[in-house]
Amino acid sequence: MANDRLYGATPKIFEQARQLRESMTPAERLLWESLKMNRFRGVRFKAQHPIGYSIPDFYSHKVRLVVELDGDVHNSVEQREYDASRTNTLESLGLNVLRFRNEEVINRLDSVLAEITRFLFEKGTC
Secondary structure, rough: OOOOOOOOOOHHHEEEEEEHHHHHOOHHHHHHHHHHHHHOOOOEEOOOOOOOOOOOOEEEEEOOOOEEEOOOOHHHHHHHHHHHHHHHHHOEEEEEOOOEEHHHHHHHHHHHHHHHHHHHHOOOOO
């Protein structure tokens, strides 16, 4: 597919992604410091990269990995159902999804990075 990195994302979605990059949460900023500029195991991640109609927090096209950070808003039943549906949609595109709580990133960044590293080793990327 010629547009496989975008999965049909529209210019409006790209504008929303730009706005999200400008207003990252503290947890997103913290994780981004480890992932940006190919710093993490030489794998390129993009922050708030559009995929179809969604904007995952972090995405690596090379390893087909989406990393999502969930704050307190994700505690409601409705939001958990939406998140599960969104994960299923991303997985139906052949993507892998790892989810972490904001608190995990802030309080145990090393553990979060270790789990991402495990995924990369399992995929033979590292």
